[in-house]
Amino acid sequence: MLLPPLVDAVILGVVEGLTEFLPVSSTGHLIIASDLLGQGGEKGKVFDIVIQLGAILAVCWEFRARIGRAFAGLASDRVQRRFAANLLVAFLPAAIVGLASEHAIKRYLFNPASVAVALALGGLAIFAVERWYRGKAQARVGSVYDMTWRDALGVGLAQCLSLIPGTSRSGATIMGGMLFGLSRAAATDFSFFLAIPVMFAASGYELVKNRALLSEGDLQMIGVGFAVSFAAALVAVKGLIRYVAHHDFRAFAWYRIALAVVVLAYFLP
Numbered sequence: 001m002l003l004p005p006l007v008d009a010v011i012l013g014v015v016e017g018l019t020e021f022l023p024v025s026s027t028g029h030l031i032i033a034s035d036l037l038g039q040g041g042e043k044g045k046v047f048d049i050v051i052q053l054g055a056i057l058a059v060c061w062e063f064r065a066r067i068g069r070a071f072a073g074l075a076s077d078r079v080q081r082r083f084a085a086n087l088l089v090a091f092l093p094a095a096i097v098g099l100a101s102e103h104a105i106k107r108y109l110f111n112p113a114s115v116a117v118a119l120a121l122g123g124l125a126i127f128a129v130e131r132w133y134r135g136k137a138q139a140r141v142g143s144v145y146d147m148t149w150r151d152a153l154g155v156g157l158a159q160c161l162s163l164i165p166g167t168s169r170s171g172a173t174i175m176g177g178m179l180f181g182l183s184r185a186a187a188t189d190f191s192f193f194l195a196i197p198v199m200f201a202a203s204g205y206e207l208v209k210n211r212a213l214l215s216e217g218d219l220q221m222i223g224v225g226f227a228v229s230f231a232a233a234l235v236a237v238k239g240l241i242r243y244v245a246h247h248d249f250r251a252f253a254w255y256r257i258a259l260a261v262v263v264l265a266y267f268l269p
Contacts, residue, residue, distance in 0.1 A: 002021060005220075005221050006220070006221060006224050008037045008039055008221070009047075009192070009221040009222070009224040009225040009228070010224060010225070010228050011037065012033055012034065012037070012039065012047070012048070012051065012225055012228070013028065013051050013054065013062060013224065013225040013227070013228025013232060014228055014229075014230040014232045015029050015030060015033045016029075016030060016048065016051045016052060016054075016055055016225075016229045016232070016233075017051075017054065017055050017228065017229040017230065017231065017232025017233035017234075017235070017236060018054040018232045018233070018235070018236045019236075020052065020056075020170070020195075020229075020233055020236070021055070021059070021169050021170050021191075021195065021233060021236050021237050021240060022168075022170060022236060022240060023122070023126065023168050023171030023174055023175070023193065023249055023252045023256075024168060024171070024252055024255055024256055024259065025115070025118070025119055025122070025165075025166050025167065025168040025171070025256070025259075026052075026168075027115065027165045027166055027168075028115045028116075028118075028119050028165050028166045028259060028260075030048050030264060031112065031115060031165075031261075032263065032266065034048070034261070035266075035267075041232075043213050043214070043218075045206075045210075046207070046210045046211075046213050046214060047200050047218070047221070047222060047225060049202075049203050049206045049207055049210075050203070050207060050222050051222070051228075051229040052199055052202075052203045052229070053199070053200070053203050053224040053226065054225070054227065054228070054229030054230040054233065055199070055229045055230065055232075055233035055235075056195060056199040056200060056203070057197060057230055058229075058230045058231075058233035058237060059192050059193075059194060059195055059196060059233070059237055059267070060236040061230075061233060061234065062192075062237050062238065063193065064193065067196075069237070070083060070084060074089070079145050080148075080246070082145075083144060083147075083154075085144055085149065086144075086147050086148075086149060086151070086152035087152070087193060087194060087197060088197075089149050089152040090153065090155045090156035090159065090173075090190075090194050091156065091194065091197050091201075092154040092156060092196055093153070093156040093157050093159065093160050094156060094159045094160050094162070094163060094198060095198075095201060097160045097163060098163050098202070099157060100161075101163065105163055105164070105165070109164055109165055110165050112263050112266075112267035112268065113262070113264070113267075113268065114164070114165060114166065115165050115166035115263055116166065116169040116260040116261075116263040116264045116267075117166070117260070118164050118165060118167045118258050119166045119168030119256045119257070119259050119260035119263065120256065120260040121257075122166070122167050122168055122171055122172075122253075122256055123252075123253040123254065123256035123257040124253070124257075125175060126171065126175060126249050126250065126252060126253035126256070127250060127253050128226070129175045129178055129179055129249075130248045130249060130250050130253075132179070132232050133178050133184070133248075134248075138185070139178075139181060139182060139183035139184075140181035140182075141181050141182045141183065141186055142183050142186055143183075143184075143186055143189075144186055144189050144190045144193065146186075147182070147186075147190065151177075151180055151182065152180065152190075154176060154177075154179075154180035155173050155176050155177045155180065155182075155187075155190060155191075155194065156194075157176070158172050158173055158175065158176020158177070158179070158180075159172050159173050159176065159194070159198070160172075161176075163195065166260075168256075169191075169195065169198070170191050170195070171252070171256075173187070173188075173190070173191040173194055174187045174188050174191045174249070175249075177190055177191065184244050184248070184249075185244055185245065188240065188241070191235065225241060
């Protein structure tokens with residue numbers, strides 16, 4: 001589908017922003033959207049990485065007051081220091097596993113069939129976790145500030161699953177958090193905060209590594225995609241916070257399974 005480059009940038013920015021923080025896999029959506037728009041290839045992947053930074057800045061903006069309190073309290077507030085330490089503990093597993101397995105993942109798993117399988121299995125996992133969670137009388141951890149380092153490590157290990165394309169980073173961390181005793185709201189909250197160091201590190205690493213693929217002529221398209229991704233992500237984050245206050249995640253599970261069928265039908269003969 002041949003559209004003006006700036007229209008492509010708007011479409012991909014909307015797709016990235018709306019799906020990055022929902023448990024539906026932004027990777028699966030971007031694979032389909034990029035292929036339909038003819039924006040694949042290595043340069044297309046770099047563009048996707050850059051607009052991810054727009055999405056993560058939306059989280060920084062939405063939680064700017066709490067982020068400010070966390071930084072201000074590092075020197076004197078024990079609760080904020082523990083929270084920061086827990087983010088570091090949760091960040092490390094995926095960072096280590098990701099660096100060690102980067103080439104194998106890109107070589108063997110970054111394809112439509114693997115993405116579709118991960119989408120479907122992730123949907124089934126959401127159903128299973130929600131069924132287990134409904135049987136619990138009360139979550140052990142009601143707030144991110146009540147988490148221990150073991151809770152954070154559990155979420156960090158669950159996040160390693162998101163290295164498989166189609167799994168969803170937010171889906172893995174939220175479901176993992178719920179399994180390890182966090183309330184649905186606390187797991188969602190921690191997933192948002194954990195996204196900040198994880199996505200900045202991953203996007204920064206890929207951008208530096210592939211910066212030679214970008215030229216001055218790409219700046220306008222990147223700027224548009226970045227801005228649209230920021231705006232769409234802000235809408236998605238606010239919406240998800242309101243949603244989890246009154247609903248579970250089963251609707252996303254059905255959506256993932258439906259998307260897996262679409263991916264298989266579109267890409268496989």
